[in-house]
Amino acid sequence: MTTTTAETPPLRLRSPSDLLSATPYLLGFHPSNSLVVLGLHGTGLHFHVRGDLPDDRDDGEMLAEEYAAMFGRHKVDGVVLIAYGPERAERFLRAVADAMRRHGIPVPECLRAHEGRYWSLTCDEPDCCPPEGRPFDVRSSAAAAEATLAGMVALPDREAVVRALDGPTGDALAAIQEATDRAGLRLVRLASAAAADIGVGPAAVRAGALALAAAVKRYRAGGRLTDDEVAWLTLLLHVLPFRDQAWLRIDRDGPPGRAVHRQLWADLVRRADPGLVAPAAMLLGYVCWRAGDGLRAGIAVDRALEADPGYRGARLMAEILDRAVPPSALPPLGRPRRRAVRRRMR
Template identity: 60%
Template sequence: MASPMRLRGPAELLSAMPYLMGFHPSDSLVALGLRGSGLHLQLRGDLPDDGDAGAVLAEHYARLFRRNGIEGALLIGYGPPGRAEPFLRAVGAALAGRGIAILDMLRTHDGRYWSLLCDAPGCCPPEGRPFDPETSIVAAEATLAGLVALPDRDAMAARFAGPTGPALAAMEEAGNRANLRILRLVTGRDAAAVRAVVVAAGRAALEAALARYAAGRRLTDDEVAWLQVLLHVVAFRDRAWERLDRDVRRGGAGAEHHRLLWTDLVRRCEPCSVAPAATLLSYLSWRDGNGLHASIALDRALDADPDYSAAGLMAEILGRGLSPAQVPAISGARRRRRPPGRPRRAATRPGRGTLPTRPRRAAPDRRQAPGPDAGPGSGPAGDCGPGNASERLNGPERGGPPGGAGRAGQPGRPARDARRSRR
């Protein structure tokens, strides 16, 4: 938008939220965190099914807001009173207990809203105050500014869905050709030569892909499949991540070219092989301040491979509500191989003290309590062709984060409860 949207009162705020979020929330809690005069953090999570889950989530939200230095919060509950109000009050109490001022707690349902902090009949009547988000001035302004409000989160997630039907069959055939191509490339080479030749091939493919999207065109199925296979080789995946991080930090058109590339790959890669591309899209979306897109892309990565540790790193980042300023740049440093029997040394991260390194953990069970999409204010599975050759080219760190990336803080529970929104 060319200028910030000015909101005058609860009705306009509620009318704006679907456009600011990209979809119409329901059975949800939306929390807006303010610091100084600006919006610093926003999140949306499903209403929990019971009080115990609500208490856990309320404490999590409060820790997240406190960690980000939030001074004031505005809470919005979407749903009937029996579901929305207990969770609203629990989150409000948890935030207030950490010294965060509660500016208002609104509940909205069936075209009306109530303030839980106001009981004056002239201002907040018991039957609620009506509003129409579809016909408000705010909705018109948002539409003119190019903002879209989809029906629900499912509709947003569908924009990142993988191929089906004939498109999937075509990608599976292209994936088979790519697997054979990489086998021919590495046959007869030792480990060092394999790493070098794959990284060189990957860099060439990535440069060509970015140039293609900069020119307003897209990759062929074979080119998508080739990148799909190469990205499963950690040595190249790390270089791609470093290039993405560098270009996004520099700003300019390069970040948009990455967004076009990684979004197209997530939509076109075979669902069982999309984890690397989806993780990179999640990282890019998070750096761009779009927690919803980051969460949806991360879902795609973990659906493809629940044990993909780079996706686990992104789950930690999103779950902890970290801002891009809190995570150091991804460097080109590489882990050196340790002699057999020598223990790991603690890894020092800039500005974060000393963190003990640990063996890679499996991603946590996705069936945890629902949690928020958080962001700054600013073939069948397993059927990937013969052998999935790229898996043979990686060592025990398959799928891990880039060498210089480090973990985002001392992971406790990495994040599914603070990342994925259920519908």
Template identity: 45%
Template sequence: MTSTERPRLAVRSPADLLAAVPYLLGFHPADSVVAVALRGRQIIFAARADLPDPSEDPVERARHLAGVIHRQGAEAATVVGYGPPDRVTPTVDAVRAALAGAGLDVLDALRVTDGRWWSYLCAETDCCPPEGRPYDPTASTVTASAVFAGQVALPDRAALVAKVSPVEGPARAALSAATDRAERRLTELIDEAPASDLLGGRTLRAAGVAAIREAQRRQRRDERLDDDEVAWLGLLLTHLPVRDHAWERTDGRDRDIALWTDVLRRVEPELTAAPGALLAFAAWRAGQGALAAVALERVLDQHPDYSLALLLDDLLRRGVPPSDLDGWPSVGVPGVVRHRKRSRRRRR
């Protein structure tokens, strides 16, 4: 499941809502159920889940989706199912029931199939004919407003996954060579640390702070890190005090998302955990829950026990609003102490 908070879009009709959904999620959904949460007349949140398999009971997934929407402080919601009727209808029905059970008004329930939409709640043939209504999202003023505001709707979720996929070919070979050089540099750095610096911890942190400061300075100037800088930063981020320093300096700014996306795609697979988790945190803080989700999927596929990724995955799945961390880093992340203790127990 992915969730996101996005800038306001003026929605006045079902067609407008359908045009807005891809910009709320960041991509055009398919074989999905989407719940759009409202407070008053304002869209405050959107959450998406895959349609369950035909043999799967949709009730449990529906209850989870409704719980996520309820935690946003929503008053009402509209449900949209994308796909064939035999899969969409039972899922939308289950989500409607779960939302109502959570005390939320269901304003509408829609199905989108092959470029047409139907309403499950409207029986007026003038506005909701049995053959459905065609819609063209590109013709909506909502689409124009979203594009003007800089929002992006990728063709599908696969296109979003591609944004965090590793570079390949000659670029990968160059990064592998740069990582070998960074490892030799790291060995020399630790060997040259003073005897009073146990295991070179202070030396590593100082090098990491300098690398992070330089990376963020370069990002502010729209300058891309070279291969040696990416490999060096990726290696230093495996030291938890360095990772935590980077975390404290990361928020939902565009430059944070751009930096950690670039580093995630370019570092070697064994170094993806920290930059991937930092990207997920930045994307979540920016309200780009779908991007956060695909970044976490990549991290947890390669590093299933990485505590920061597990923490962020838990926040995302529970639908914790990014606004809960307004004031970061002076306010703490819910659950972070618990996850760190759990991580230390595993290492013992």
């Protein structure tokens, strides 16, 4: 099963057609062969999950219980279920609805969508929900227009999102590998010069802090790093104390800085030497998760683990995503405690 979880931005959804029109924008792509679960808090959507439809009935029963347990842990007030697929998808859809109800979770709406039509499993009125289904058009929906105005984008499919974060190939790969060789020599010279002074580790952290500050400033102004700058920052991120500084800065810059950090780390993921991309990809996964973009967070973490299966930061992020932990459940990193602040002021 491939699952994507994320917190849901506020959208006004008044009908099944609105739900179906907004869902691709919530996910970031138009789903197919998928189950989407929208968690409700009060009268609004709060948390959503997308997963592949199972291949057989045994997997379906087990997955249904997993979905119900997940949303039970989040203490939602109810869920809306949407299956994207042919009629056979209804068996799994009903299994998930039954599991939710066994866990005490109301299911006010249960939909199946396929080839521009939808069917409601909670409505048996022919005038409202005819056997042939009701047509819907994502493009002409007010919900889709509202999502677009909010800056949300729906790519054609999940693979399009994955491709948008692919690493370099061909000439671009050769160029960044050459730049990485130059960055490696630069790092050796830095280590040699610092060995008898402040030490190699502190020198690398200081160099990383300078490189990161310059990179954030560049992307905030709409610029972009050169290959040599990408390679230098990529290598320095393998120094864990500096990697942790970069991680902390994502939260310290707060929501206003997230767009800049997403642009920076996404650019590194697309351009860095694929064998060295794990720290940058993990940071991209973190900032996407903080921003409520579970889809890209998962793709970035997969890139990190592909480059380095044992990378601990990526494994931690993978666990957070697998457990569907929402950003609101974890405070920002590096937030000073009030008691410590008061102690310093004395």
